[in-house]
Amino acid sequence: MAKKKKKIFLLLAGGTCLTDKEGRIFSVQSAQDIGHWLKQMPELEILSNLQPLFISGEDELVTAAVWEKMVQAITDNFMEADGFVIVSKIDNLLYTGAALSFLLQNFQKTVILTSSQISGTSFVDKKAVIEELRNKQGGLGLRANIINALQIADRPLPSPAIMFGQRLISAIKALPDQQNQLNLLASADGNYWGKVDFGVNLKSGLYFSPHQPDIYKKIKADIFILEDWPGTPWMLTKDNLVKYHGLFIKASPYQPLEKTKQGQIAKWKLPTVIYNRQSVRPIKGAVAISGCTPYVALTKTMWALANAGELADFTSIMQRNLIGEFNN
Amino acid sequence: MAIQNFILLITGILNFSMSVFIISRGWKNKINLYFSLLTFFTFLWSLTLFISRIIPSDLLAVFFYRSTYMSAVGIAVFLLYFSLYFPYKIKDVSFLIKFSIWLPTIIIVILIYTQWHIIDFNRSIDLLEWNVSYYVPFHIVYGLYFFVAVISAFLHLVYKYRRSENIFKKQIKVFLSMIAISFVCGSYFNLILCYFGSWHYIWLGPLFTLLMNGSVFYLIFLSKDR
Numbered sequence: 001m002a003k004k005k006k007k008i009f010l011l012l013a014g015g016t017c018l019t020d021k022e023g024r025i026f027s028v029q030s031a032q033d034i035g036h037w038l039k040q041m042p043e044l045e046i047l048s049n050l051q052p053l054f055i056s057g058e059d060e061l062v063t064a065a066v067w068e069k070m071v072q073a074i075t076d077n078f079m080e081a082d083g084f085v086i087v088s089k090i091d092n093l094l095y096t097g098a099a100l101s102f103l104l105q106n107f108q109k110t111v112i113l114t115s116s117q118i119s120g121t122s123f124v125d126k127k128a129v130i131e132e133l134r135n136k137q138g139g140l141g142l143r144a145n146i147i148n149a150l151q152i153a154d155r156p157l158p159s160p161a162i163m164f165g166q167r168l169i170s171a172i173k174a175l176p177d178q179q180n181q182l183n184l185l186a187s188a189d190g191n192y193w194g195k196v197d198f199g200v201n202l203k204s205g206l207y208f209s210p211h212q213p214d215i216y217k218k219i220k221a222d223i224f225i226l227e228d229w230p231g232t233p234w235m236l237t238k239d240n241l242v243k244y245h246g247l248f249i250k251a252s253p254y255q256p257l258e259k260t261k262q263g264q265i266a267k268w269k270l271p272t273v274i275y276n277r278q279s280v281r282p283i284k285g286a287v288a289i290s291g292c293t294p295y296v297a298l299t300k301t302m303w304a305l306a307n308a309g310e311l312a313d314f315t316s317i318m319q320r321n322l323i324g325e326f327n328n
Numbered sequence: 329m330a331i332q333n334f335i336l337l338i339t340g341i342l343n344f345s346m347s348v349f350i351i352s353r354g355w356k357n358k359i360n361l362y363f364s365l366l367t368f369f370t371f372l373w374s375l376t377l378f379i380s381r382i383i384p385s386d387l388l389a390v391f392f393y394r395s396t397y398m399s400a401v402g403i404a405v406f407l408l409y410f411s412l413y414f415p416y417k418i419k420d421v422s423f424l425i426k427f428s429i430w431l432p433t434i435i436i437v438i439l440i441y442t443q444w445h446i447i448d449f450n451r452s453i454d455l456l457e458w459n460v461s462y463y464v465p466f467h468i469v470y471g472l473y474f475f476v477a478v479i480s481a482f483l484h485l486v487y488k489y490r491r492s493e494n495i496f497k498k499q500i501k502v503f504l505s506m507i508a509i510s511f512v513c514g515s516y517f518n519l520i521l522c523y524f525g526s527w528h529y530i531w532l533g534p535l536f537t538l539l540m541n542g543s544v545f546y547l548i549f550l551s552k553d554r
Contacts, residue, residue: 043491046417139493147416147496166495182494196495197548198350199359199415 005049006082006154010146011073013055013066013096014089015115018142019134027058027121041143047150051077058121062092064221064302067099071217074104074111083110083153085146089119090184093162094295097171100160101296101323102303103216106209111160112149113171116142117184137182141165151200156208159323161193168194168202172296172325188293189327220306223248224270225298230255238268246305247272248298249286256281271314273301287318291326300325330456332531333381339534340374343367346541358417362410367541369402374534377518381455381531390449393460396518397440397470404477405433407507411481414503415496418488429477436473439466458527467523474519478511499547506543510536 016028020040028037031054044050053073056066074084088096097113104111117133117140118126133140141164149163160171165183170193177186194202224244226234228251241247247268251257253276257265265272265285272286275297282288289297304317344367351364373396380392408429412419419425439445448461482504489500518533 043416043418046420137494138497141494144493144496151416196415198353198363198499198544199357201353201357201548 005047007080008048008050008150008153009073009077009081009084010044010050010052011055011070011084011086011088012052013070013086014058014060014062015087015093015119016058016142017116017118017121017140019130019139023134025121025130028054029057029059029121030054041146043143043147044150047147048082048153050150051081053077058119062089062096064099064219067096067103067219068217070096070100071103071215074107074109075215075217078109081109083155084112085149085153086111086113087142087146088113088115090115090117091119093164094171094174094176094185094293095299097160097162097174098293098295098299098325099219099303101170101172101325102300103219104160105214105216105323106211107159107213107215108208110153110155110157112153112157112163112168113160114142114145114149114163116140116145141182148196148200152194152202155202155206157193157206158209163194166196167192168196168200170324172323173293174295175293216303216307216310218306219299219302220245221302222246223298223302223305226250228252228257228261230258234261234264236264241268241270244270246270246301247286248301249274250294251276251280253278253280253290257283271301271305273297273318287315289318289326296325333378335535336374336378336381336531339538340371340378342538342541343371343374343534346544347371350544358413359410359415362406362413363544366403366406366410367537369399369406370534370537370540373399373403373537377530377534384455386449386451389451389455390446391441393449394440394446397445398437400474400518401433401437401440404474404481405429407481408477408484411484414485415488415492415499418484432473436470440470445470460522460527462523471519471523474515478515482508502543502547503540506539510540 012028012034016037017025018040019025026037026040028034034052034054038044038052055069055073056062070086093113093115100111118130145163162169162171162174162185164185167183167185169185169187173188173191174185175188177183192203193206194200222244223246224241225248228249230252247270249272251274262283274280274283274286274288275294276290277294278290280288280290300318304314308314347364347367350360350367353360355361376392376395376399380389380396383389383392412421444463444466446460447463450459451457485500485504489497489504492500513536514533517529521529
């Protein structure tokens with residue numbers, strides 16, 4: 001009797017651009033495009049029993065609502081699935097991966113994110129890049145990325161991961177790699193869960209978390225993001241922030257915020273996170289965090305604010321190393 | 329020990345080391361499993377050829393020499409399997425496919441150890457000059473079987489190369505080019521020349537399998553991402 005194929009759910013939310021031999025570009029704009037798009041990659045059906053699910057189109061923005069939709073689709077199909085592969089836009093794949101890591105804590109099925117090297121169907125401005133990728137790499141990378149993701153989608157991974165080029169990276173550790181044309185992402189701590197060298201080679205000792213799964217279905221997008229430049233005043237009043245539930249400040253390292261800015265934060269009385277990857281000086285009325293990627297810091301804030309009712313107090317949640325997001 | 333035999337021994341040791349190393353990366357991964365089996369049979373090929381060249385007894389020597397042909401069958405079969413899975417699977421290996429691979433394999437392996445294969449086997453006193461009489465029809469069938477298996481494997485890899493992009497394209501290119509050299513040289517020195525009565529260079533064939541191992545070593549340790 002033939003061995004039963006693993007059932008993998010393929011969630012499509014942008015990042016679906018691929019080219020055929022003639023250079024035609026295919027992407028998924030709506031659920032109707034999926035069949036034709038999948039026909040360009042017949043090998044996917046051989047690798048698994050693939051169940052495609054449409055989440056959002058190639059030209060749609062990947063927002064917090066899309067992340068919530070992904071979590072809903074994943075939890076709805078949890079029992080049936082052997083694993084999940086999410087194709088989403090490269091420009092915010094790092095945010096998507098980090099957000100899903102907080103929404104699907106201790107999840108007992110593997111979730112792998114991947115993407116094409118090109119997002120969006122406004123190809124005119126990307127013509128040169130597409131040509132270069134086709135000439136140098138034979139395509140936009142999506143076919144190889146999905147194949148690699150599918151090959152390990154039923155293997156246990158502790159939390160959502162990103163498969164891109166030759167690297168499998170924990171989604172909470174992923175950062176852009178500007179030096180590499182093939183591997184556009186790198187791990188913040190240099191630790192990779194897998195490498196594509198001679199097949200996909202997974203690191204040993206990767207298991208599902210032994211803790212009970214914590215699934216959250218809400219994440220808040222209404223957070224005001226402010227990049228602070230020392231010496232430049234914030235021309236904001238409380239009225240400007242009335243629609244926001246939180247404030248996320250990207251601060252410069254080592255230098256504390258000016259007194260006037262500290263006073264503004266105290267006056268606004270919004271849950272506030274002050275972040276710098278290297279180091280940040282704590283101030284009264286704000287949670288200071290460092291030692292994690294900016295994508296993790298922001299999405300953790302969004303998640304913590306959305307689920308405030310279920311969680312302990314905001315400050316302690318933000319500072320606690322919940323899923324290994326902080327580098328030791 | 330003659331330099332040729334020493335080279336065979338070293339080749340065997342390197343092939344065996346590669347086989348153990350690859351399987352230690354995880355036997356559940358079909359790429360590792362089939363490449364490890366492939367290199368195990370290249371090791372057996374070198375070893376049996378080495379023994380047949382040094383052992384004084386003609387009776388044992390002919391047994392080990394026959395075993396080199398059995399090893400080559402193993403190489404062809406596992407290269408075929410490997411080509412289906414590297415760098416990703418392109419075909420479901422059905423019962424019918426397995427049957428059509430393994431039935432002729434078993435028959436050929438059995439016949440290798442009979443008079444249908446080698447009719448007569450003689451060596452000079454210094455063991456360097458060989459004279460082997462083959463049963464020609466079987467030798468042709470064996471050659472056809474071997475080349476069909478190897479060419480099928482090549483066609484699988486070429487098909488994947490044409491469809492692949494970025495990392496896969498590079499991997500297949502490196503592997504395919506090295507394995508092509510290995511098989512052309514291996515078949516020439518150890519199958520075609522032997523068919524025409526020349527055994528002077530049979531020690532050379534296994535040496536070329538190191539190119540195949542070298543390509544995998546390169547992919548694992550020296551490819552760009554490292």
